[in-house]
Amino acid sequence: MDHERIKRLQKQVDAFGNVRSPLDQKVSGMRIVVAGPQVLSIPEAWSFPEFLIAYGRSQLGAEWIATSEASSAPHPLVTWLRTGLSAVRPTGRSDGHFAEMTMNAELYAFIAFAYDVFTVADNALVQASLLDRIRRVDHYQGARYELLAAASMLRAGFNIAFEDEGDSSRSHCEFAAIHKKTGRSFSVEAKSRHRLQPAANDPTPTARMYKIMQEALKKEADHERIIFMDVNLPPDNKALFEEEWHKEVARTLNALEKNQRPDDPWPQAIVFFTNRKTSPWPRQQAGSSATVLLTAINHPLFKTPDREPVENAYPEIGRLFHAVNDLSTPPNHFFGQ
Numbered sequence: 001m002d003h004e005r006i007k008r009l010q011k012q013v014d015a016f017g018n019v020r021s022p023l024d025q026k027v028s029g030m031r032i033v034v035a036g037p038q039v040l041s042i043p044e045a046w047s048f049p050e051f052l053i054a055y056g057r058s059q060l061g062a063e064w065i066a067t068s069e070a071s072s073a074p075h076p077l078v079t080w081l082r083t084g085l086s087a088v089r090p091t092g093r094s095d096g097h098f099a100e101m102t103m104n105a106e107l108y109a110f111i112a113f114a115y116d117v118f119t120v121a122d123n124a125l126v127q128a129s130l131l132d133r134i135r136r137v138d139h140y141q142g143a144r145y146e147l148l149a150a151a152s153m154l155r156a157g158f159n160i161a162f163e164d165e166g167d168s169s170r171s172h173c174e175f176a177a178i179h180k181k182t183g184r185s186f187s188v189e190a191k192s193r194h195r196l197q198p199a200a201n202d203p204t205p206t207a208r209m210y211k212i213m214q215e216a217l218k219k220e221a222d223h224e225r226i227i228f229m230d231v232n233l234p235p236d237n238k239a240l241f242e243e244e245w246h247k248e249v250a251r252t253l254n255a256l257e258k259n260q261r262p263d264d265p266w267p268q269a270i271v272f273f274t275n276r277k278t279s280p281w282p283r284q285q286a287g288s289s290a291t292v293l294l295t296a297i298n299h300p301l302f303k304t305p306d307r308e309p310v311e312n313a314y315p316e317i318g319r320l321f322h323a324v325n326d327l328s329t330p331p332n333h334f335f336g337q
Contacts, residue, residue: 012335017155017327018180018319019123021335022048031334036121048334049111056114057081059126064135075137076279077113080106105280112278113144115330116151123154127162141232144278145192146174148328149228153177153188156316156323160188171219177226179316186270186316187221192230192278207231207245209273210252217256217266217297225269226320235276236291246293249273253297260298268298270317272324292325 012021023034031044033051040058042051057065060077068078084107091102103111120126133143153160158177173187191212195205209229216227229249236243253271260266276290294317296302301310311318 015331015335017323018157019119019154022051022118022122024334033334034122035118036123036125038121048331051334052111052114052118052330053081053085053107055118056110059114059117059121059131060135073137075135076140077110077134080110080280084108084110109278109280111330112328113147116147116328119151119154120147124150124160125162130162141192141194141279142190145228145230146190148278148324149188149190150175152320152323152328155327156320157181158186158316158320173219173221173225176223182316184316185223186226187219187223188226188228189216189219189221190228190230191216193232195232205233207233207248207252209249210255213252213256213271213297217269221267225267226317227269227271228274228324229271230274230277232279233275234281240291240293243291245275246291249293250295253295256297266298268296270294270296270299270302270314272321274324277324277328290328292321294321 015021025032026044029044030041031046031051033040033042035055040051040055042054046054056077065078065081068075069082074082084104087102087104088107089102117126117131130143130147133139134147136143150160150162153175157180159180160175160177162175163172173189175188176185177188178185193207193209193212209231212229213227216229217225231245231249233245236245240246256266271294273293273295274290277292294302301313304310
């Protein structure tokens, strides 16, 4: 393999992760884009985020969006799309092909949603039930976070298989994931704290993840566990491990271990705590950093300050942390554009 091809493939992985970059072909001034089972046609000049806006709309459905817009309480995605598009402004900068535009946090959140749907659709299969839950305001927060977890696993080099939502004979995690390179399998659960924002009567909200962690740990699992937990708090403004909720979730895990029954302890689990990965906070800047903390429960290997043993034992987890932390932001262009 020549050096130029290696560099090209590395750029692809750097931009999109360990999934295929969008398959597209320019034909007569249009760009044909493959998105899983769908084939879409867009203007050739569109950037990748412009495609994602159109793609996100198509997945939600024009009729559903119109109905939501006309309601007294529009869906968050519809509100973010409308307010986001109305705030787009040219900066006056251009590279001769693309003009730079400003983007607020609301439009960024909608594009990030569409990117996660696209990643799952193009590399696995989006369950119709998952999109149905996303369309329901009362189910949206949890379903959106589950979508983020699935897209992140795919970008980290996993294959995923969603559990049967209709199977009520047993509790189960959201999906199973097997790493394509190492072959290691995990059962993955994702839970997000629901809260009103901003909470005027709660100027210093806390994470309160104890009961949510218990619910996640009670789920039956066929493999080692990975749990995604979103605290859904205002954006962090302090350094890592100095933010109060960072300390709080550490105390939560310690309390769970301390209070567990010796004859029936909680199952071992690798835990990703995140904040502000799926929804904007008022006046938050587009693309502003969202915190990701990696820890574990009943897993001594993750308690040591030396990260080398963890990286050697779990190379997949390092790739997953990179995917959650760095690859959830959609690239600005189609590969090679």
